[in-house]
Amino acid sequence: MSKKSKTQYANIGALSLRPMSGYEMKKMMAGSTNHFWSESNGQIYPTLAKLAKDKLAKLKTEMVGTKERKVYQITSAGRKKLKDWLLEAVEHYPARNELLLKLFYSQNISKSQSIKHIKQHAEDCKKMLELYSDIEKRLIEKVKNGERSVYFLVTVLAGTKLVRTEIDWCKDSIKLINQYAK
Amino acid sequence: MSKKSKTQYANIGALSLRPMSGYEMKKMMAGSTNHFWSESNGQIYPTLAKLAKDKLAKLKTEMVGTKERKVYQITSAGRKKLKDWLLEAVEHYPARNELLLKLFYSQNISKSQSIKHIKQHAEDCKKMLELYSDIEKRLIEKVKNGERSVYFLVTVLAGTKLVRTEIDWCKDSIKLINQYAK
DNA sequence: GTGGGCATGTAAGGTGTTACATGATTCT
């Protein structure tokens, strides 16, 4: 059996911020937890239904014209479940990184080819850094103004710090490869 | 359908270093690619068999006493397959990080509780840093002595740089949470 | 003699993605 899924908790967590529909949850994840957690529709909708079945969330169907909109609201049992999980020790996922895997075996190709991948990665990181930096700035302001966003801030800080390091690593690696690879 | 698996390439890659049995490959991965790529027996053995079937590797069964030992050797078709993949653009995996997920929703618990997770993570990182640093030192020596290990070095460098950054981030985050969380 | 490392493999089962199906509403 595989490692216990954390999807359920990611979804109760989202509902702990405010009541939401599946569609909104998807958007919300794409906009704020995307760099460390994201889920597809194939997970969100069934999980939300199960949450309601297990009384961890309460379903309220709103009508938008003739179209329904299913808004889920966390229950006290749901909050309890979330807290219990938050207190549990963090489990580690074996991370996979295809760039590093390719580099590890790059003796088999020319240095210009392997450097191309690294340069591309640096570009990608720079784009992400721009994005995260803006969010970071706004969150720092919010936190200083007394809003309770420290926890959002620390997750974004992880993003900015790590991509900055990756950009550094790209530079160092290119130098090393240029100097020492055949 | 899910993203195309890279398992096959990880295994041909390993065979590009030297002929190996499944058992050795497992050990080898645990010892050197573990921080960015690892595989279980349930993947390695069937993949190796398929590689032989597809003529990407050649199987030689050695006898150790009465016990067989299946050593796989990369073929030229295998090398070609590996090179083609090495030249392809890197695909990104959506990384999941349970610590960040927990922190994101940690308004729901006390700051001492959330800080506990971060401290634990810092400890874990420090252990990894020790481990990686040793390997890094040895590889730097090798590279300076003209051995072709630059590519191994850059992957280890990614490890050390990133965990160092994570340790920094832990410190910063603890401060921020202490100062601003309720 | 027994525990641990060597060595190969399979079965079961959960996880999660992609792609599809469907249709209303709103913006250009």
Add this chain to the structure above:
DNA sequence: AGAATCATGTAACACCTTACATGCCCAC
């Protein structure tokens, strides 16, 4: 009118891990 967005959901399928099954060999 047509495209984009809102909105919900399912089916098929690949992927990967865990756990098990099996048995030899060697050192203590």
